[in-house]
Amino acid sequence: MPNNNKKTQRPIMALLDLLGQKWVLRIIWELREAPLTFRALRERCDQISPTVLNQRLSLLRDAGLVELTEEGYQPTRPCQELGPILMQLSDWSKTWQNARKD
Amino acid sequence: MPNNNKKTQRPIMALLDLLGQKWVLRIIWELREAPLTFRALRERCDQISPTVLNQRLSLLRDAGLVELTEEGYQPTRPCQELGPILMQLSDWSKTWQNARKD
DNA sequence: TTTCTTGCTACATATTATGTAGCGCACTTA
DNA sequence: TAAGTGCGCTACATAATATGTAGCAAGAAA
Structure with a gap:
């Protein structure tokens, strides 16, 4: 899924590539408050398969x-x-969802 | 890829689900300055396959x-x-990439 | 030793993305 | 009229990813 293009060199592109992978944003979000064990993190993420969870965590660790x-x-x-x-994204999402109700 | 869980009802979860899909963040990013035709958008997104581009655009249109x-x-x-x-993400990504060089 | 819990792996199956070709439509130019 | 151009988008075979379940190896506790 990652992208080996020249454009990926640009920081924002690298970031969009990273965050655009399934579960990555969710994982970062779930870790925002307190540390979680591998298994606890799995539960928070709708029982995501351990295979993918580990792939994403490796990726996020490599990314520092x-x-x-x-x-x-x-x-x-x-x-x-x-x-x-x-x-901020969370705040924005609320007004977005309200607007959607029309 | 989207998630039909109860949690997805929460705005932030819906947003993370949406943005976490491949190409979605990139598409939004590429449209930030000026309108683009389907074909121009394809080129900006590393010649993404039209099948997926259309799927994502339908999704983004449905999402308003x-x-x-x-x-x-x-x-x-x-x-x-x-x-x-x-x-802000773009700004953050620059310092992140600089930090990565160590 | 036995029993937990940890992070993580194996692997068969299902889902999703890729890449290429090209359709049908509208509009312009000859 | 006919031929060209660019549009949004679709079909479809192939490749890449994710899912779900079972379970391993290591460490701590009893």
Whole structure:
């Protein structure tokens, strides 16, 4: 699914590629509050298959966004800075859904 | 790929489901500046297959995020509000990529 | 030893994306 | 009239990904 294009060199493209993979945004979202074990994370993500969960976690670890500590998986410092942006997305999604009801 | 879970009722979950689909973020990103025809959009998205492009555009139209006008495909008002958030993502991605170089 | 729980892997099956060709329509140009 | 051009989009065979279930190996606790 990732993209080996030249354009992918541009940071935003790399990011869109990464976040555009199934479950990636959801995983980051679920880790936003507290560390979660592999199995707990699975449950939060609608029992996502462990195969894919592991693929995504490897990817996120390689990207320096997530790390495995003794308390479980958790976002790294840089990834925590993504938090506020995700909250904005969350806020936006509410007004979007309200608008959809017409 | 979309999710028919109860949780998907929550706006943020619906949004994460939507944006987490391959090409969706990229399409929104490419439409941020000016309207693009189906074919122009294809080129911008690394010649994405027309099958998938159409599926995603249908999805985005149903979601009220994109519309087809005489000038081509373009984001709706609500979707344009997403723009600043995406720009923040873009900014964040730059520092993220710099940090990655260590 | 036995019993938990951990992160994670194997593998057969189902779902989704890719890539290419081209259709039907509208509009322009000869 | 006829031929060309560009449009949104579809068909379809092939390749890449995800799903779901079972279970392994390692560590901690009893």
